[in-house]
Amino acid sequence: MDSKLKESNRLYFVDNLRIMLIILVVIAHIAITYGAKGGWYYFEHTQDTITNVFLQFFLSICQAFTLGLFFLISAYFIPKSLNRKGAKFFIKDKLFRLGLPLFIYELFINPVLVYLNIIRVQGIKISYLDYFKENMLPPKIIGTGPLWFVEALLLFSFIYVLFWKIIKPRSHDVIKSNIPKNISILVFILILSTITFLIRIKLPIGWSLKFFHLQFPFYPQYVSFFILGIVSYKLDWLTSIPEKIGKQWMIVGFASILCFPILALLGGAVKGEALKFTGGFYWQNFAYCCWESFVCMGMTIGLLSLFKRKYNKQNRITKVLSKNAYGVYLIHAPIIVLIAYACQSILIYPLLKFLIVSLIAVPLCFIISHYGVIRIPYADKIL
Known part of the structure; x- marks a missing residue:
């Protein structure tokens, strides 16, 4: 979803991480189809407790870190692209690569x-x-669907261009700098959690700005991680996370994930008080905001470090998957909805159905993107 880099300068670990995130997004929307709570086009919900709990747990994890990390790695490439193209051509490029697919999807x-x-x-x-x-x-039926991310990224990019024009930076050089110390990261997490909590007191999870479909309850994370992406480029943080720090925060991320069932039980989620986690002046709301922030920061630092060390190369398969990642994001909604409709009459255990649909939908999205979408005239300039 970012400006195309020359092959020799490509950060393969970011490409590979993006593949994983795209797959998680696709599966997350399938989870909403079969039991997790969220907005989608088709629901086949069940009364099976195991299915509902598992899918809600999975969706909560995905929601906690995937989009924030997406905004960070998307923003990371913006300063270099803007410096190279200038404001005018940068905006034209974003309107073409982000605005045009958004327009087609909405209309x-x-x-x-x-x-x-x-x-x-x-x-x-x-x-x-x-x-x-x-x-x-x-326009009651105009909606962004999952392309709300594209809409938000376009908006954030334009705001950054305005900021860039105002400050008129004299130097575009990358400044080598150590990543913040753990205490600074903890302070950031606490501030992010508090701001998110304050917003959700009045705007609970599920609230969105009509027509534009901007879900403000999640925007403190999205905005802050977009800014972190910009700063990470300027200070060269993305490629210089120490292995020790990466492992520490990966542990924090997974430990936070494992705390989710405990938090749900203590907060009364199984006793009909789940809404207190989504908003309002409740301790459950603040605790959930903290949980989200710890998961997001832990998984972000941990995954960036892990992929930089272990997966900073590509083979033929991962190269094809990377090339089609944005295409999959654009087309996955109609594909998984049609698959779900096709499987509607199949009566099997709902969690098994979720797994089967996921195994069908994910490869099919990449296949259709590679052999269909990407071959449309001018599509290669967008994707």
């Missing part, structure tokens, strides 16, 4: 997915043309 793909839900799930009989005319003005 064509999202309305179709909403229409399928209306006729298949709600059982309303209406032609697509009538449905489109009735809902387009006012």
